[in-house]
Amino acid sequence: MAAAARESAARSASRQVVDEPSPDDPDIGSSTLVGAPLVAQILGGTVIDEQFDDPQ
Secondary structure, eight states: OHHHHHHHHHHHHHOOOOOOOOTTSOOGGGOOOOHHHIIIIISOOOOOOOOOOOOO
16 A cells, blocks of 8 residues: 555656746736636636625
């Protein structure tokens, strides 16, 4: 079992996650959108419910 654990750990360590933006990704940093509009317009998501805090 120890050999299998070492092999699994070695495989996991050798995998690298590439987190580079694609040239066609939207530039969220320069956007003034926040919250639901950001999700809907830039990320292409569907806003199901947006809850607001009551200012007191």
